[in-house]
Amino acid sequence: MPEFTPAELRALDRAHVWHPYGPMPGRTDPLVVESASGVRLRLAEEVHGRRELVDGMSSWWSAVHGYNHPVLNEAATAQLGRMSHVMFGGLTHEPAVRLATRLVEITPEPLRHVFLCDSGSVSVEVAVKMCLQYWRSVGRPAKQRLLTWRGGYHGDTWQPMSVCDPEGGMHELWQGVLPRQLFADAPPAAYEESYAQGLRELVARHADELAAIIVEPVVQGAGGMRFHSPEYLRVLREACDEYGVLLVLDEIATGFGRTGTLFAAGHAGIAPDVMCLGKALTGGYLTMAATLCTARVAEGISRGKVPVLAHGPTFMGNPLASAVACASIDLLLGQDWQQEIKRLETGLRDGLAEAAALPGVRDVRVLGGIGVVQLDHEIDMAAATAAAVREGVWLRPFRDLVYTMPPYVTSDEDVDRICRAVRAAAAAG
Numbered sequence: 001m002p003e004f005t006p007a008e009l010r011a012l013d014r015a016h017v018w019h020p021y022g023p024m025p026g027r028t029d030p031l032v033v034e035s036a037s038g039v040r041l042r043l044a045e046e047v048h049g050r051r052e053l054v055d056g057m058s059s060w061w062s063a064v065h066g067y068n069h070p071v072l073n074e075a076a077t078a079q080l081g082r083m084s085h086v087m088f089g090g091l092t093h094e095p096a097v098r099l100a101t102r103l104v105e106i107t108p109e110p111l112r113h114v115f116l117c118d119s120g121s122v123s124v125e126v127a128v129k130m131c132l133q134y135w136r137s138v139g140r141p142a143k144q145r146l147l148t149w150r151g152g153y154h155g156d157t158w159q160p161m162s163v164c165d166p167e168g169g170m171h172e173l174w175q176g177v178l179p180r181q182l183f184a185d186a187p188p189a190a191y192e193e194s195y196a197q198g199l200r201e202l203v204a205r206h207a208d209e210l211a212a213i214i215v216e217p218v219v220q221g222a223g224g225m226r227f228h229s230p231e232y233l234r235v236l237r238e239a240c241d242e243y244g245v246l247l248v249l250d251e252i253a254t255g256f257g258r259t260g261t262l263f264a265a266g267h268a269g270i271a272p273d274v275m276c277l278g279k280a281l282t283g284g285y286l287t288m289a290a291t292l293c294t295a296r297v298a299e300g301i302s303r304g305k306v307p308v309l310a311h312g313p314t315f316m317g318n319p320l321a322s323a324v325a326c327a328s329i330d331l332l333l334g335q336d337w338q339q340e341i342k343r344l345e346t347g348l349r350d351g352l353a354e355a356a357a358l359p360g361v362r363d364v365r366v367l368g369g370i371g372v373v374q375l376d377h378e379i380d381m382a383a384a385t386a387a388a389v390r391e392g393v394w395l396r397p398f399r400d401l402v403y404t405m406p407p408y409v410t411s412d413e414d415v416d417r418i419c420r421a422v423r424a425a426a427a428a429g
């Protein structure tokens, strides 16, 4: 017997629990999830006639294999019996070593060293530290600013917030206290030489103070679900090489196949100096992220006055998460994952095409396992969410966007259902 009824849980939640970007005292009314299996969330009580919802969000884009997966369960259970955590300073273990080795194998060639941490935001903090520390270590301490383009999202801790879209989200709140970074305009969807030239000039003009360029490759996610030409990544790579700036690719959302290539850098055939991974790294099972860097960056840091990477919170290199991450990567690469993403892409394209004709719809776009309907107005989130739930689907619309990033294992029938829900949410919101 559960200790609390769903109504009691909701009341206690409102009294005590702070949700992401939620108010306190609680004025939101979250649905209570009892369990999850495959692509379905089971609710503790019926809502809008539904007890089960197909998860169109993959738990913020992470649960690519679905929930309660026997292979991932087995990896977690086996590791649990050995050790769930052990400090990583001065000690090491097979799951972390295996994971780091595997990540180096599957990411672009010059990436060689891996720092395993506990969230995407922290992996971006680590990436920024690596870059700033690198320049300090090689005698260029003035190189300490970051360049990014508008419309981005890199996490909610301090340095990542400084490179999030300055107009979006909570940025307003931190005016004047965040590090002041450099912003280019958000990249256009198609390649435009004049925009590329502007990027080159910005890098050239600020090369003396720039430590790194950090961007989300090909898809800007939480900042607006925008897609852009991979050609811009080549432009950034060339500018970084020409003017002596490090390139950080934040592949936290795009990594592990989401855009149709294993990493979005693959669309451009380039490699970054530093890469951040998270979300789908453990198939959404456990909290873990990774920052990878090249030998050049690592050796530069090691030559410095402080020859160590200055980062070491308690839960780094967690063995349980590492073991599940290894299993998740094997599961993904052990199947024809490209075919699966293509199947999702086709299903989303077919299913969302007719949303373009709905009143108030400005744009419909699909790439890999990402489907987006953009409206010409701010969405009524409660109405849009309720419309999706009525269709038996969990979505989380925001700003002017209704979008889906379903688990890769979503059946064609469930992709259809998700598309129906996206259309219903767009019409209702």
Ligand code: PMP
Pocket (backbone or CB within 6 Å): 119, 120, 121, 122, 124, 153, 154, 155, 156, 216, 221, 222, 250, 251, 252, 253, 278, 279
């Ligand atoms: N970078 C990108 C591109 C992301 O999409 C996110 C999460 N939405 C983050 C960083 C932050 O990751 P986390 O939420 O795990 O801290």
